[in-house]
Amino acid sequence: MLDLALKGRPRYWIWLSFLATMILIGFICWIREHHIGAAFTTGLSRDVTWGFHVGQLTFFVGVAASAVLVVLPYYFHNYKIFGRMAIMGEFLAVGCVLIAMLSVFVIMGQPSRVWNVILHPTPHSIIFWDMVVLITYLSLNLLCGWTILHAEKKQAPPPKWIKPFIYWAILWAPSIHTVTAFLYAGLPGRPHWMTALQAAHFLATAFAAGPCLLIILSMIIKKISKFDPGQQAINKLAEIATYALIIHLFFIGLEFFTAFYSQIPDHMVPLKYLYFGYEGHNGLVTWMAISTLLAFTGLLIFIFPPLRKWNVTKLIGAICIFVSIWMDKGFAFVVSGFVPNPFDRITEAWIALNEFLVAAGVWSVGAFVITVLYKIAITVKEKVVFDKYGEKQVVD
Amino acid sequence: MINRREFLKIAAFASFIGLGAVSINAFEKKPGKEVLKDINALKGKRWAMAIDTRKFKTQQDFDKVIKACHKAHNVPEIVDPLHEIKWIWTEDYEHSFPGTAEHYISEEVKERKFLLLCNHCDNAPCVRVCPVKATFKRADGITMQDMHRCIGCKFCMAGCPYGARNYNFLPPRDYLKEVNPEYPTRTLGVVEKCTFCNQRIDKGLLPYCVEASEGKIIFGDLADPNSEIRKVLSENMVIRRRPELGTQPMVFYII
Numbered sequence: 001m002l003d004l005a006l007k008g009r010p011r012y013w014i015w016l017s018f019l020a021t022m023i024l025i026g027f028i029c030w031i032r033e034h035h036i037g038a039a040f041t042t043g044l045s046r047d048v049t050w051g052f053h054v055g056q057l058t059f060f061v062g063v064a065a066s067a068v069l070v071v072l073p074y075y076f077h078n079y080k081i082f083g084r085m086a087i088m089g090e091f092l093a094v095g096c097v098l099i100a101m102l103s104v105f106v107i108m109g110q111p112s113r114v115w116n117v118i119l120h121p122t123p124h125s126i127i128f129w130d131m132v133v134l135i136t137y138l139s140l141n142l143l144c145g146w147t148i149l150h151a152e153k154k155q156a157p158p159p160k161w162i163k164p165f166i167y168w169a170i171l172w173a174p175s176i177h178t179v180t181a182f183l184y185a186g187l188p189g190r191p192h193w194m195t196a197l198q199a200a201h202f203l204a205t206a207f208a209a210g211p212c213l214l215i216i217l218s219m220i221i222k223k224i225s226k227f228d229p230g231q232q233a234i235n236k237l238a239e240i241a242t243y244a245l246i247i248h249l250f251f252i253g254l255e256f257f258t259a260f261y262s263q264i265p266d267h268m269v270p271l272k273y274l275y276f277g278y279e280g281h282n283g284l285v286t287w288m289a290i291s292t293l294l295a296f297t298g299l300l301i302f303i304f305p306p307l308r309k310w311n312v313t314k315l316i317g318a319i320c321i322f323v324s325i326w327m328d329k330g331f332a333f334v335v336s337g338f339v340p341n342p343f344d345r346i347t348e349a350w351i352a353l354n355e356f357l358v359a360a361g362v363w364s365v366g367a368f369v370i371t372v373l374y375k376i377a378i379t380v381k382e383k384v385v386f387d388k389y390g391e392k393q394v395v396d
Numbered sequence: 397m398i399n400r401r402e403f404l405k406i407a408a409f410a411s412f413i414g415l416g417a418v419s420i421n422a423f424e425k426k427p428g429k430e431v432l433k434d435i436n437a438l439k440g441k442r443w444a445m446a447i448d449t450r451k452f453k454t455q456q457d458f459d460k461v462i463k464a465c466h467k468a469h470n471v472p473e474i475v476d477p478l479h480e481i482k483w484i485w486t487e488d489y490e491h492s493f494p495g496t497a498e499h500y501i502s503e504e505v506k507e508r509k510f511l512l513l514c515n516h517c518d519n520a521p522c523v524r525v526c527p528v529k530a531t532f533k534r535a536d537g538i539t540m541q542d543m544h545r546c547i548g549c550k551f552c553m554a555g556c557p558y559g560a561r562n563y564n565f566l567p568p569r570d571y572l573k574e575v576n577p578e579y580p581t582r583t584l585g586v587v588e589k590c591t592f593c594n595q596r597i598d599k600g601l602l603p604y605c606v607e608a609s610e611g612k613i614i615f616g617d618l619a620d621p622n623s624e625i626r627k628v629l630s631e632n633m634v635i636r637r638r639p640e641l642g643t644q645p646m647v648f649y650i651i
Contacts, residue, residue: 037584039565045478049550049563109548109563109585116528116547127527127551188521188641189557266495342559342638343487344494347478 001150004379005372011224016371019364026361029354030106038109041354047347048338050107052331052355056362057103059209059330061134061180062202064096066210067141068173069240070233075166085233087377088214088221090145090169095370097138097176102362104130126182133176140169145373153380177202184337192270193337195258201251202329207244209325211237212298212318219315221374227381238314242302245321249295270336273346278339283348284332291332294324436600440617442518442537443592444646445603446628447511451612458486458509464608465590470581472564472571479565483590484513484605492649493637505651511613513605514539514560514590515637515645522552522561530587537618537646538592548585557641561589618646 033041044051067089073079074086082089104127108114122128144166151158181199184190195201215237218229259267272278275292277285301307301317308314335349398406452458465471465484474480490497492510516539522531523539530546533539553561568582575581579595582588593603601607606615616625634648 034584037564037566039476039479042565044565046480046553046562046565047478047559049553104549107549109550109587110546110583113528113545113547116530116545120528120545122527122529124524125527125551126525127549131527183551187525187555187557188643189638190554337554340494342494342557343491345491 001146001153001376001380004376007379008375012371012375016368019368019371022364023361023368026358026364029357029361032354033358034109034111041352043350043352043355045347045349047341047345048335048349050334050338051349052334052351052359053103053107053362055330055332055334056359057100058180058183058202058334059326060096060099060103060366061176062206062325062329063210063213064093064100064137064141065173065177065203066206066214067093068170069207069211069237070214071144071166071173072170075163076170081230081232081236084227084229084381085214085218085237087145087149087381088217088229088374090141091373091377092210092214092217092370093141093173094138094145094373095366097134097141098369099362099366101131101134101138102365103359106358106362126179126186129179130176130183133172133179137169137172137176140165140172144169145377149377149380152384155384174203177206189342190337191264191266192339195255197251197254201248201255204244204247204251205325205329208241208248209322209329211241211244212322215241215314215318216322217374219311221378225378225382227378234311234314235309238302238308238318241318241321242299242308245295245299245302248325249299266340270339273339274332274336279346281339281346281348283350284335287327288332291324291327294320294327298324434598434600437598438600438602440536440597441619442617442646443516443597444537444616444618444625444648445516445592445606446614446625446632446634446648446650448612448614448628448632448650449505449508449510450650452509452511457609457612458511461511461605461608461613462486464604467574468576468604469579470568470572470576472566472568473573474566474571481562481564481568481588483562483588484511486510487512493635495638495640496635510649511605512558512560512637513647514592515558515643515647516592518644518646519642521555521557521643525551525555527551534594536597538594538597540591540594541587541589543580543582543586543588546586548587550587552587557638557643558645561587563587 029041038044042051070082070085070089074082105111105114117128117131144162147162148158178199181202184193185195185198187193215234218234218237222228256271259271269278273281274284274288276282298317298321301313301320308317331351338347338349340346462484466473466482469483471483472481486509489501489506489508489510492512516537518537520531520533520539523533526532527549528545528547530542531539531552532542548563550563553563564582564584564586567584569575572581593601593605596603602615606613614625614628616623618625620626628650629648632650634650636645636648639645
């Protein structure tokens with residue numbers, strides 16, 4: 001099936017070349033960091049040791065986990081509407097897990113020693129488990145997606161042995177994001193992260209941002225190919241995202257209540273810093289204001305059925321929600337965990353250009369893989385024309 | 397040319413010899429700890445430190461201690477506070493004990509400086525989070541840091557509630573005026589910190605800071621009820637940094 005990725009129109013090759021260039025730039029920037037040191041190439045410091053890259057890990061594990069939102073209804077509940085969306089969810093997960101894993105890899109000061117994680121397996125470290133669950137999830141999605149697509153190509157039903165793997169992947173999706181939350185939620189000196197709500201909150205944001213990305217991608221695919229992931233499926237994803245977004249905003253409210261009703265300074269300071277600025281430090285206030293504004297814009301659009309169903313506003317809403325959560329979870333959440341520092345002082349952090357380009361390279365790796373996998377899936381689907389329920393897949 | 401049959405014979409014979417070698421070795425092998433133990437090594441079950449903050453009067457008192465440590469351990473002198481490396485340093489009362497600092501304590505205490513270093517917590521979060529066991533507990537309570545295994549993920553720095561860990565954001569060797577050949581220098585991208593001078597304890601010597609403090613820092617075995625440290629802890633008012641976190645820091649401050 002891989003041969004299907006080798007035939008494409010010029011725009012396909014231009015896009016892949018663009019991604020390859022970004023990967024190369026990212027790679028050069030990454031080498032540069034290891035040459036001159038992270039002091040010049042990242043916005044990090046001894047007080048804020050994690051930043052943009054760890055944020056990307058957190059965010060994209062979520063997007064990857066959200067594949068379960070189409071896989072579970074389709075395979076487990078036989079919800080036919082997601083029949084054509086399932087493969088997109090699975091292949092999106094593959095690319096996003098790659099982004100997540102590479103995002104951890106690029107933070108390492110000694111990348112050549114990364115095999116130590118396997119050479120000296122340490123079950124009491126959450127990073128060890130993160131590696132285990134992410135590699136497993138990546139393999140499962142690739143296996144399930146590929147096998148089912150292959151069967152579809154041969155116009156045969158999927159083999160029976162794949163079922164246990166599908167169920168395994170379904171169970172694994174919330175697990176990967178729970179493990180990501182545990183990276184944060186168990187650290188004694190970081191009160192902003194240390195909330196039992198963390199995993200649930202992560203899942204809520206994931207289940208809002210993930211479907212939004214799928215909506216955006218579906219619309220692009222509909223535009224550039226003959227394959228139609230299905231208007232009903234897109235509408236259903238928007239509904240799911242609406243509920244998840246509401247839960248996310250509710251959880252933010254819960255965090256505010258606990259911090260400000262208890263009046264415990266350690267819990268209030270990070271929130272004050274993020275949303276209002278604290279003792280003259282307000283580096284993230286505008287950032288969070290934009291994120292909050294986008295979240296509520298997205299909510300307004302998605303909560304009214306006519307706006308949610310109209311594709312123009314739906315696309316705007318999806319972009320708003322996706323960007324809002326990316327800004328929060330992909331950076332602000334990580335940095336604010338280090339506020340205040342262990343000496344009750346505040347050190348701020350920002351994203352350095354070099355750091356951003358490394359991240360752009362990492363995204364490009366994910367985008368490259370997703371493009372190639374989608375290309376294969378779309379070509380197969382275009383040829384098959386009808387799915388297993390006899391529904392038409394191709395727009396005439 | 398050897399044929400398949402000959403090859404299998406040789407392979408079987410070789411693996412048999414190999415197995416034998418492994419099993420013989422298994423009987424002879426002693427645990428590394430026993431082999432390496434120096435007869436003069438200080439013996440203790442839970443090393444701890446008490447810093448008599450009353451006795452540190454002048455800047456010189458602090459400088460002597462800090463310099464002794466930093467010079468011996470090839471700690472780079474980086475001025476930029478965001479990326480500096482410090483194994484032992486000073487901080488004022490309010491910022492050494494955030495959350496527990498008393499507002500109405502005497503002005504004299506408020507103006508004192510406090511020596512901060514790795515607390516060698518009994519229940520160390522950094523050890524828990526390290527994915528490669530580059531930071532680990534010794535049987536005597538020291539929280540060790542293996543700079544040659546560390547992958548530089550900085551998880552321990554997020555885990556440490558005391559800001560005692562340093563990441564090499566800058567090439568450390570560029571910031572060394574002179575190198576002590578007896579202690580390793582570090583590379584970019586690894587985490588380092590105080591190790592209670594494990595290399596000295598194993599030779600029967602006290603940590604550099606304790607030696608340079610000339611009695612202002614007391615070091616000893618907390619598990620030994622007759623030790624000097626137990627005596628000073630029972631006779632003086634002592635505080636620790638962030639005891640509420642349950643990390644059981646092993647550095648005590650006599651007020």
